Amino acid sequence: MNLMERVAVVTGAGSGIGRGLALALSRRGCHLALADINTDGLAETKAMIRSVKVTTHKLDVTDRAACLALPQAVLDSHGRIDVLVNNAGVAIGGTFEQVDEADFDWLMEVNFHAVVRLTRAFLPQLKTSDQARIVNVSSLFGLIAPPGQTAYSAAKFAVRGFSESLRRELEEAGSNVGVTVVHPGGINTSIAKNARPPRHVTNEEAAQIESEKDRFQKFLRMSPVKAGEIIAAGIEGERPRVLVGGDARIAALVERLLPVGYWNILKRSMA
Structure with missing residues (x-):
C-alpha cells in the first residue's frame, strides 16, 4: 500500500504509539487526522509534523455521538479517508477481585467497544477508497494473559478476535478494505504509569500495585518512534498481523x- 497522499485517522495520537505512528506515516507522505482526548498532546504531535496536512480532533472514544460524527469531520477537512488506526487505550492496576465492575467496564469501553464503534462509523467511507485499511492495536497481552491483567487482556484478546473475523469477512466479500491487528510488546509509553488504581483496596494492596507498576515499567524499552515505524511498514x-518487538x-x-503452560516459562524468564 503506497501511503503517499493518503489520509489516515489515528486515535490516541497525543502521545506514545499513536504519536510515533503519526510521525512514521507523515514521513511516508500520508496526511493525518489525529484524535485524542488530550488536546495539549495533540498540539505537541501536530507541531512535530511539517510535511503533510494535519488536523486535530478532540475525541473521547467513549462518547458514541462524537465517534459517529468524526468521519464527517475528517471528510470535511481532507476529502477522503484511507486508513483508520484504532490505537487509543487505557490500563487498570490490580487483580480481578480488586478492580470493581465500573472500572472494568470503563476499560472495556475504551479498549474494545470504541474500536468496534469507530470501525462501524468509518467502514462505509473506507469502502469508497480504492485501497483502504483498518489497523487495530491490540497488545502483547492480546497474545498472552498474565495475572493482574484480567480487564486489559480481555479487551485486547477481544480486539484480536474482532479484527481477525472482520478481516475474513471483508476478504470473502472481495472488499478493498484490509485489516491489520498490531501486538506491541514493551513500548516505552506512559500507559503503565497512568494505569488507573483500584478504588477499594487497603493501603498495603495499593503499595503492592504501585510496586508492580514500577517493575513492569522496566520492561517497556522500545521507543514509540521505532514502534511507529514497524507498524507503518506493516501497513505498507x-x-x-504485526508483532512489535522481540518480546512480542x-x-x-x-x-x-x-x-496452557506458557506463563510458567515466561514468568521465569521475566524474573
Missing part, C-alpha cells in the same frame, strides 16, 4: 508451543 506491506515475537512463539 498490508500485513494481517517470543511470547507469540511460546504461547503457540505451550498454549
Whole structure:
C-alpha cells in the first residue's frame, strides 16, 4: 500500500504509539487526522509534523455521538479517508477481585467497544477508497494473559478476535478494505504509569500495585518512534498481523508451543 497522499485517522495520537505512528506515516507522505482526548498532546504531535496536512480532533472514544460524527469531520477537512488506526487505550492496576465492575467496564469501553464503534462509523467511507485499511492495536497481552491483567487482556484478546473475523469477512466479500491487528510488546509509553488504581483496596494492596507498576515499567524499552515505524511498514506491506518487538515475537512463539503452560516459562524468564 503506497501511503503517499493518503489520509489516515489515528486515535490516541497525543502521545506514545499513536504519536510515533503519526510521525512514521507523515514521513511516508500520508496526511493525518489525529484524535485524542488530550488536546495539549495533540498540539505537541501536530507541531512535530511539517510535511503533510494535519488536523486535530478532540475525541473521547467513549462518547458514541462524537465517534459517529468524526468521519464527517475528517471528510470535511481532507476529502477522503484511507486508513483508520484504532490505537487509543487505557490500563487498570490490580487483580480481578480488586478492580470493581465500573472500572472494568470503563476499560472495556475504551479498549474494545470504541474500536468496534469507530470501525462501524468509518467502514462505509473506507469502502469508497480504492485501497483502504483498518489497523487495530491490540497488545502483547492480546497474545498472552498474565495475572493482574484480567480487564486489559480481555479487551485486547477481544480486539484480536474482532479484527481477525472482520478481516475474513471483508476478504470473502472481495472488499478493498484490509485489516491489520498490531501486538506491541514493551513500548516505552506512559500507559503503565497512568494505569488507573483500584478504588477499594487497603493501603498495603495499593503499595503492592504501585510496586508492580514500577517493575513492569522496566520492561517497556522500545521507543514509540521505532514502534511507529514497524507498524507503518506493516501497513505498507498490508500485513494481517504485526508483532512489535522481540518480546512480542517470543511470547507469540511460546504461547503457540505451550498454549496452557506458557506463563510458567515466561514468568521465569521475566524474573
